[in-house]
Amino acid sequence: MLLSLQNVSKQYQLGNMVINALKHVSVNVDAGEFVAVMGPSGSGKSTFLQIASILAQPSGGVIKLKDRDVTAYDEVERAKLRNQEIGFIFQQFNLLARTSALENVKLPLVYAGVSESEQNLRARAMLEQVGLADRLANTPSQLSGGQQQRVAIARALVNNPSIIFADEPTGNLDSKSGEVIKQILIDLSHQGKTIIMVTHELDVAEIAQRTITFHDGEITKDQKQTPKRISQTTAKTKKPRKAKINA
Amino acid sequence: MLKNTFLIAIKAIFINKVRTFLTMLGVIIGVGSVVLLTSIGTGLQLYVADQFEQLGSNTLYVVPGKPFGDGGGFGNQEQAMLETTKATLKIRYLDQILRNHRDLIAEGAATSPFSATVKYKNQSKKAIIFGVSASYPEIQTKEAATGEWFTKIDENKQAAVVVLGEKISEEVFGDVNPVGKFIKIDSKSYKVVGLLDTIGGGFGGPSFDNYVYMPYETLVKRFNTEYIDNFVFKVRDELLVDQAKKEIEKEMEKYLEEDEFTVFDQTQLLDTINSILGVLTAGLGGIAAISLVVGGIGIMNIMLVSVTERTREIGLRKAIGATPNLIMIQFLIEAALLSVFGGMIGVVIAYLGSLALQSFFPAQVTLGAVLLAFSVSAVVGIVFGVAPARKAANLSPIEALRYE
Numbered sequence: 001m002l003l004s005l006q007n008v009s010k011q012y013q014l015g016n017m018v019i020n021a022l023k024h025v026s027v028n029v030d031a032g033e034f035v036a037v038m039g040p041s042g043s044g045k046s047t048f049l050q051i052a053s054i055l056a057q058p059s060g061g062v063i064k065l066k067d068r069d070v071t072a073y074d075e076v077e078r079a080k081l082r083n084q085e086i087g088f089i090f091q092q093f094n095l096l097a098r099t100s101a102l103e104n105v106k107l108p109l110v111y112a113g114v115s116e117s118e119q120n121l122r123a124r125a126m127l128e129q130v131g132l133a134d135r136l137a138n139t140p141s142q143l144s145g146g147q148q149q150r151v152a153i154a155r156a157l158v159n160n161p162s163i164i165f166a167d168e169p170t171g172n173l174d175s176k177s178g179e180v181i182k183q184i185l186i187d188l189s190h191q192g193k194t195i196i197m198v199t200h201e202l203d204v205a206e207i208a209q210r211t212i213t214f215h216d217g218e219i220t221k222d223q224k225q226t227p228k229r230i231s232q233t234t235a236k237t238k239k240p241r242k243a244k245i246n247a
Numbered sequence: 248m249l250k251n252t253f254l255i256a257i258k259a260i261f262i263n264k265v266r267t268f269l270t271m272l273g274v275i276i277g278v279g280s281v282v283l284l285t286s287i288g289t290g291l292q293l294y295v296a297d298q299f300e301q302l303g304s305n306t307l308y309v310v311p312g313k314p315f316g317d318g319g320g321f322g323n324q325e326q327a328m329l330e331t332t333k334a335t336l337k338i339r340y341l342d343q344i345l346r347n348h349r350d351l352i353a354e355g356a357a358t359s360p361f362s363a364t365v366k367y368k369n370q371s372k373k374a375i376i377f378g379v380s381a382s383y384p385e386i387q388t389k390e391a392a393t394g395e396w397f398t399k400i401d402e403n404k405q406a407a408v409v410v411l412g413e414k415i416s417e418e419v420f421g422d423v424n425p426v427g428k429f430i431k432i433d434s435k436s437y438k439v440v441g442l443l444d445t446i447g448g449g450f451g452g453p454s455f456d457n458y459v460y461m462p463y464e465t466l467v468k469r470f471n472t473e474y475i476d477n478f479v480f481k482v483r484d485e486l487l488v489d490q491a492k493k494e495i496e497k498e499m500e501k502y503l504e505e506d507e508f509t510v511f512d513q514t515q516l517l518d519t520i521n522s523i524l525g526v527l528t529a530g531l532g533g534i535a536a537i538s539l540v541v542g543g544i545g546i547m548n549i550m551l552v553s554v555t556e557r558t559r560e561i562g563l564r565k566a567i568g569a570t571p572n573l574i575m576i577q578f579l580i581e582a583a584l585l586s587v588f589g590g591m592i593g594v595v596i597a598y599l600g601s602l603a604l605q606s607f608f609p610a611q612v613t614l615g616a617v618l619l620a621f622s623v624s625a626v627v628g629i630v631f632g633v634a635p636a637r638k639a640a641n642l643s644p645i646e647a648l649r650y651e
Contacts (some may be wrong), residue, residue, distance in 0.1 A: 034555065039374065050645055055566060055644055055645050056645055075570070075571060076570045076571070076572070079568050079569060079570045079571075080570070082566060082567065082568055083567060083568025084568075088566050089646065090565060092559075094559060094562075094648065096560055096561045096563070097262075097560075098262045098263070099258070099262065103258070107563075108567045108568055110251045110254075111251075111564075111567065111568035111569050111573070112568065113251070141531070155567070159568075
């Protein structure tokens, strides 16, 4: 088992009210799994993502990553853990403005203390993998939304993390660019990457092998499924991959 | 890791060049004005020291009264003035000192300024007639460029001879060589025996080039005055100055009360002037330093705005592995670099400014002032960078990533 949340709960204080964002949730994720997390807004799926990705600390329960109990890690330890084990893909891409694609992808390696030459080597390889080999020097404003998200994916992959967390990865993209991102996620899953993806779009959740549905801070459904292959159905009607760079 | 953080900070600074420059502007002006204004003060000190060096460091003066304070600075000027007008100093004291202490003192001279009108043909000019002993040029290194300085014999004979300063000669004689000509001073006739080269002014005082030099005894006779402004002594060796000073004091006490005269050397006068210029320099620098503080506050403001503006960036950095300390160091380095870059530009501008000033004024940028300006600007950057850096370090990554 790669990631395990046992009996995890999270409370927020909002004025005089206490909000139970998560109520005793237990989830286990194995290595290589592609999990979609669904639910309406306020259902607790974002809180789950924050706690599972070691960004936030739970109010109760135990979190284990690679059999290590990381629940009580302090801020410094958690920062290091995220740097080594976790890759993030955000809805808003969160790339550094006025900074080249290559520099953006290098960022996790900078904090990992990797040498400059290795940073360049690995960041280049990742950008090639997402089809942006010829966009290394472009800044975010010189890239389309889909290209920006691919840079962000390259950044999430560059430190070879154990789990990739994706928060509405296609939420800010037109459908064409969204398809490209979905295909990349499918490819990554095929390569054996573990992915946990929050989405509220059913057709995006369908590409995962398992869907967990949240409602009111609790898991209401957790089922395995056969991932939908979009590569055969949609890719045929679209232009070849190379031409999609400007998508 | 620190090196990487340093590089991140440098990149962040260069990302927004206009804002970076505007932020630095305050420090540029602050450091520039501190360095430029202290350069003026320092330049003045060096200029004064240089002028004194030219006068000779083995010179002793005797003046009436107590014009100097105990610890440098000025003493009782009024009383000193009063003693001067009373003609406290007498020429026989000088003779006595010279007779008794030839082992220590090479030369001594009395000086006595007197105001009169100098006339040649139809050109006339009010000038200072400077009655001095014949030995005066040996003490104050003034030599006649054309002709000769008057001799001891001239003085003893109370001969009607004068030596002209370069400027007064030009004003009265024009292009004519004055040596050998006769001029009228207060309707009496004097022969010009020598003409001095340009010497320049004593600092803040009248130019020596405007003086008409006359044997002291001639002045006494012709102008019916006993008044002596001061004695000047040339000590045989710099090392003997202190000893000579004591001997002269001892000698003078035979004739005068202890508070009726002062024996002083160059260092005492130089110390006094330096202490005044030092206060002036520090004052100028201090006023300029206020603008440096304002520059620091400018940096703090921009950095605080910058932290808010870059909230998402900070959130992202934290999410992908930056510890709070690294974020804090990054922003501190940014603030310090802004300040130090600003300081560098300020120093360059001040240096160019001092070069431009040098044609009017002695300005001197010293290494000390530059180093001080640098360290102060770095400290300003760090001090005013702390608040924004802490704000950045304490941001929660989740809140920061959600920030719109």
